[in-house]
Amino acid sequence: MSVDLEKILRPVDHEMPPFPPKHMTIASGEEMVIRQVTRDEIPDILIHVAPLMSVERDFYDVVAARVYAELLAYYRHRMQDEYVLVAQIDGELCAVVNGRMVDNDTGMSLHTLALRRGLRIGAHAFAAKMEYHMDILGHKEVLIVAESPIGFRRWMIEYKLEKRFEIPHELGGPPSWALTSEIFEKARGTLVIGRRPVPDALLAKAMEAILPPSDPPTPPEDLLAATRSKYDPTGTALILQRWMQQEKEDK
Numbered sequence: 001m002s003v004d005l006e007k008i009l010r011p012v013d014h015e016m017p018p019f020p021p022k023h024m025t026i027a028s029g030e031e032m033v034i035r036q037v038t039r040d041e042i043p044d045i046l047i048h049v050a051p052l053m054s055v056e057r058d059f060y061d062v063v064a065a066r067v068y069a070e071l072l073a074y075y076r077h078r079m080q081d082e083y084v085l086v087a088q089i090d091g092e093l094c095a096v097v098n099g100r101m102v103d104n105d106t107g108m109s110l111h112t113l114a115l116r117r118g119l120r121i122g123a124h125a126f127a128a129k130m131e132y133h134m135d136i137l138g139h140k141e142v143l144i145v146a147e148s149p150i151g152f153r154r155w156m157i158e159y160k161l162e163k164r165f166e167i168p169h170e171l172g173g174p175p176s177w178a179l180t181s182e183i184f185e186k187a188r189g190t191l192v193i194g195r196r197p198v199p200d201a202l203l204a205k206a207m208e209a210i211l212p213p214s215d216p217p218t219p220p221e222d223l224l225a226a227t228r229s230k231y232d233p234t235g236t237a238l239i240l241q242r243w244m245q246q247e248k249e250d251k
């Protein structure tokens with residue numbers, strides 16, 4: 001008897017209402033749209049996440065590698081109850097956030113990745129995913145961890161998250177923090193902003209195509225300048241990486 005193994009391997013997603021797109025004016029004066037993407041759009045995001053895996057600064061490498069895996073798993077039906085939101089300015093990809101529904105009460109925040117820096121774009125995208133968990137999915141709390149000091153400052157400190165240290169987070173098992181509905185209500189209107197509906201032309205531009213980030217984080221020009229080199233007395237590993245980088249640039 002033949003067995004359709006794909007039916008066993010592929011998780012069956014629960015029904016999740018969509019995130020209603022929103023827009024906001026960011027500090028640069030530009031208009032940013034935050035919207036949910038479909039599975040079909042994932043490859044258009046992955047190509048912009050991949051280069052960040054070699055940016056050690058601010059833990060972009062770890063976060064990008066994990067985001068890549070989670071988005072690919074979503075695309076290929078190997079992750080359950082995941083959603084992905086993007087922030088776009090004039091179509092340009094500025095941030096990616098994702099998470100998962102654990103059950104009717106609990107959400108799992110996975111990652112926030114800002115592809116344009118210095119404008120709180122990541123903070124706004126994170127707030128949109130909290131809004132999705134609380135207002136749309138009706139969760140009582142969202143479990144969160146930070147992988148970088150900037151992430152810790154943005155989520156744990158700015159929102160004053162509560163400790164749930166008895167719960168290991170899905171992202172590698174560290175102790176979780178929680179955003180509760182009370183914390184979310186306090187943040188509404190300050191940390192959580194945006195307007196709906198998105199004007200037709202603005203939304204159409206965002207839906208038309210996910211355009212490449214205009215100024216994404218990049219590795220340092222000289223890898224020996226990276227802080228890690230001070231732990232490598234010979235600098236050998238970094239010299240090798242620098243040669244590889246140089247070869248690529250010469251081609």
Ligand SMILES: CC(C)(COP(=O)(O)OP(=O)(O)OC[C@H]1O[C@@H](n2cnc3c(N)ncnc32)[C@H](O)[C@@H]1OP(=O)(O)O)[C@@H](O)C(=O)NCCC(=O)NCCS
Pocket residue numbers: 058059060063111112113114115116117118119120121122123124145146147148150151152153154
């Ligand atoms: C964490 C993250 C999403 C926050 O995004 P953000 O809200 O848009 O904030 P930025 O990263 O642009 O800026 C954070 C701080 O670094 C400073 N900064 C760092 N690099 C900067 C740059 N190139 N230009 C301007 N400011 C920069 C900002 O001034 C800001 O300071 P502030 O907190 O006093 O406002 C983003 O830093 C990121 O994607 N980091 C890598 C992945 C990561 O750590 N994700 C979160 C996992 S918990």
